[in-house]
Amino acid sequence: MKKIAESVKQMLPTLTPLEAPEGMTKEEMTEIFYKMSLIREFDSSVKDLWMAGEIYGLAHSYVGAEAIGVGACMNLEKTDFISSTHRGHGHTIAKGGDVKAMMAELYGKYEGSNKGKGGSMHIADIGIGMLGATGIVGSGMPTAVGAALTSDVLDNGSVAVCFHGDGGTNQGVWHESMNLAAAWNLPCIFLTENNHLAIKTKLNESSKETELYKRAIGYGIEGIAIDGFNVFEVYKTMKYAVEKARNGGGPTLVEARFVRILGHFVADDQKYRDPQEEIDAWTADPVRRIKEYLYTRTDMFTQEEVDQIAADARAKVDEAIEYARHECTEPPADSLYTDIYANNEVIL
Amino acid sequence: MKKIAESVKQMLPTLTPLEAPEGMTKEEMTEIFYKMSLIREFDSSVKDLWMAGEIYGLAHSYVGAEAIGVGACMNLEKTDFISSTHRGHGHTIAKGGDVKAMMAELYGKYEGSNKGKGGSMHIADIGIGMLGATGIVGSGMPTAVGAALTSDVLDNGSVAVCFHGDGGTNQGVWHESMNLAAAWNLPCIFLTENNHLAIKTKLNESSKETELYKRAIGYGIEGIAIDGFNVFEVYKTMKYAVEKARNGGGPTLVEARFVRILGHFVADDQKYRDPQEEIDAWTADPVRRIKEYLYTRTDMFTQEEVDQIAADARAKVDEAIEYARHECTEPPADSLYTDIYANNEVIL
Amino acid sequence: MAIINYRQALNDALREEMTEDPTVMIMGCDVAPGGSFGVTLGLLDEFGPKRVRSTPISEPGFTGAGVGAAATGLRPIVEILYSDWITMCSDQIVNMAAKMRYMFGGKVNMPLVIRSPFGAGGGVAAQHSQSLEAWFNHIPGLKVCTPITPYDVKGMLKEAIRDNNPVMFFEHKRAYQLKGEVPEGDYTVPFGKAAVRMEGTDITIVTYSMMAVYAQSAAKKLAEEGISCEVIDLRSLLPLDYDTVMASIAKTGRVLVVHEAMLRGGIGGDIIAEIIERGFDLLDAPPARLGALNVPLPYNAGLESLCIPNEATIMEAVKKALSDK
């Protein structure tokens, strides 16, 4: 296995070795690696396509965070919910989203998941419980609390996961969401994607206490810090938190620590950052970590098999690009006024 | 000394015996007791006057919280700032406000501290660093942070105290204010007046963790819980926190615990509450506690002296009522458009 | 028909809808023990603590929870105790509730009701007196209504609860004691249908909420002076029933728009501009408007009363609008 840079180890004292959960099947591992690869390929392409001018607006990449979205969502049913951030592609894919519809959306096409009306920052798939990306930091947090409230009122057993960044934890609604979910003992898990940056602002510039899981104490709930580059650790921790929530144990705050590898948005050149940081961070690449693990540390996979899974993911994304480019259509002008109100009621 | 009811002791495990700080002078003790009595008399009268229809709008009484406002503000200079809540009379008096101007304000008079434009919920006295009551829970919190920011930028050595209720700690701006002050190491002290109620909602209904001082952990600052019925304890704790802030030590969260004795607002009949709670709470009456302490536990005061101080406070309030009733005038109609903009610029 | 008050009508609407539909729930500060205005009295006992929830003081948080709940199968009703404080949670209303359906390509439902008392009076001063409905009329995706009779408030709250769109439901805080006839049994009052409260021929007064009450008493007095006013209570502002407004103007040739919100930036300007676009030629005189003075509401009772339109100032404005006749 490649070695993780010392500087990353210092930044992330939570870094832990990969170790598959006991009894995890080959299928499950395949799904994990496939989805992580799909996110990696999807968002790598999105960056290129944006630079090439095929995709526009603001797009934020989930590259580097794949272990978190996938490790978390592997524990969720289709009837469970997640709320998202400005970085929603990875969450959508992890929750089972269709990359063709997603790519079509980024191309602004009518066949897109949002009919071309949302784009990257609002990518959504309500049918599978993905409650939508939002471009306003914090705004999606109470959405998850609301989904958990629905579960509580209807007693339908579903749980909600609130994805958010470290920067997002400074929003007032984060506090209100945490407190509300705790006070009402709702089945809501708060998952902080702590990449130690909010655009150009470092975590320790915006928060005196950078061990964010400690904030859980103030709400009387459990807080856990984990290695966000380690998909199995995310999986295990979230399995615990999800089961707890499903069994009436209320919310948990999980702080998944990692390092932002790429820029804040797809065209960010990160000039404000020490270039070595990015180079070092790649050594902890979560996709490479799981990939190498599968064929070196389990006896379930050959290297060829693993390469094939990665290739399948790549092919899937290529197919999605082809689809978006050539098989989809521009939204008709008269779709402008639909979807504002239910049943396409139009109020001029 | 009268005995404090067992039920109150159970509600308030922080209840501590009164003990004057070493070296506190008779003048200081006199000021403490006088100001506490002034608040008590002022707000007792406000209730009566409201019921009699002389004062209107919404008014909230500080009765029962006197030890907190006075114990805190005794540590402040005129150049220090406080931000307030909907319960601002006590804060204003504690900071040195003029009860005549205050009473005139409640009567809506032009001679009032706010020219009759603010009333109880907006009572203010910027000249002595009282940054105004606000009727919106939470809205005044960042005001204190801003005052501390001014101190930091101008390096003028002043500190700011942010008064707020237990209910108020669930507002998003509370979290943002705490985090901001901590991240920027501002000279701002957060003082939670924890009376365990927010209108009719009990603290444990709106927060799972009711030990509110623990929330400080999440911001990397010190949190301290104290007996809010004990003026000396408030004084000593705030002295520590104020000195720390003035010396560059940043914010502290002080949770002063007590029990709301009267209703939420002056006409609240508290039918939703066990009447015994109010009766029991009176046994811990902070004004009586300090009063009895002064003539039984120090050898500085005779009972007559103490009674005289209380009588002076009463007389001062009576004078204020007379003033408001008979010596003040209604605001002229043309004052309607003044004070909207600086220099009485009018934009129609 | 029973005579009940506005508060009771609201309470009945909530009770009936909660009885009919187990996905309806309500939350807000102190709503479990009945709410600060008593609108939710008794609901806790009947429907239990899961569906009748007092919230922490966290307006953005619980409004946002309402958004999330509405997106996932509930029909939440969120109470914001004074409409001035909607400023705290307007991100959730404007950027989430109103836009989610559109941003997500029509694939989410948003049956959310925001109930909020508005209007001035009683010396509660600048932070407890505002009427900010114009803000929300500016936001596509929302519906906005302001019913003022017990009949309307009951029927329209039911309509709002059953609507699959986010509805801003503004109750007038001085109206809770207003009495009126309310039929037994289920009925709804649709959005976008104004009520002609009084028929007249000289001028059309377009108004809503408490000003509709004042406009009627002004109109009665004006009738004694021989001036015949048609009083239109809009009831819902978004959608707004321009058909009824224009039909009336076709008859009267003159119009006065009255609202309690401050004049500048109130919806009066918008309504006048729309009237002009739809029927400039119908007008025999410049369309006029009356609103609150552009002043933060003062505490002093005398000053306060100068700010808000009342029977007398409405009569004056009508006469001015007719002065060239």
Add this chain to the structure above:
Amino acid sequence: MAIINYRQALNDALREEMTEDPTVMIMGCDVAPGGSFGVTLGLLDEFGPKRVRSTPISEPGFTGAGVGAAATGLRPIVEILYSDWITMCSDQIVNMAAKMRYMFGGKVNMPLVIRSPFGAGGGVAAQHSQSLEAWFNHIPGLKVCTPITPYDVKGMLKEAIRDNNPVMFFEHKRAYQLKGEVPEGDYTVPFGKAAVRMEGTDITIVTYSMMAVYAQSAAKKLAEEGISCEVIDLRSLLPLDYDTVMASIAKTGRVLVVHEAMLRGGIGGDIIAEIIERGFDLLDAPPARLGALNVPLPYNAGLESLCIPNEATIMEAVKKALSDK
């Protein structure tokens, strides 16, 4: 005179004011390294971390800190990165900054500037494209401005910083590269004085911000067709220079109000109602308005472009307003 761009003009204004007055400071997300639009580049080095502060992502908190700082002796400038998000901190702006002086009987100062990029374009969709200036025009106690030339943006930002009232300072997010002449040395551009950008005789176009740019190009094309437009750039919306507007209408007899904000609830209605009140008799035709469609802004570039007024739709609206001539 030097030719500089809008961004540089803003940067210069900040630098000059911070140099002159040690109580001026600026804060907002990422402003220390220069801000997302580069407006604050270089200020950190020059004025240090106490006066140039990147904030946590806490819009209500840091806006409120601005309020408190303004009340206690600073002249803070708060940046809200996209004006759509002012919905998060509007309580602090509307209920605190705007009302404090009045509620406190005139005894507090509020020299606070809220800088916020607004306007649509570039596929940033429904939560990054709104123009909500009408909300703030509704609130007494605030000033609201929308300068669009480098000259104006520099002079007006200086004016805003020196003003003792809270000022909503809306920058157009597609204007940062716009170039124009800016003199050396100190100058300010006052609030409440509109600029007549082009003189004309057939119709008055009242507009502001980016639409003032489009209106001028539309007017140039219309001139080729023999239609003479007077283009008024309001620059400040509160106060609003009705003297200049009415003087122009006295000459042209017709008016078209154009804004990028959505039509319903935009300030167009308000302006038209005010024009009618001030000079109905000056009008030879119904006053007209043009704004964005009442739609949450879609991502798709084609749909997006249908929503916002542009040169072509302005020309069309002018012709329609002149159609009876």
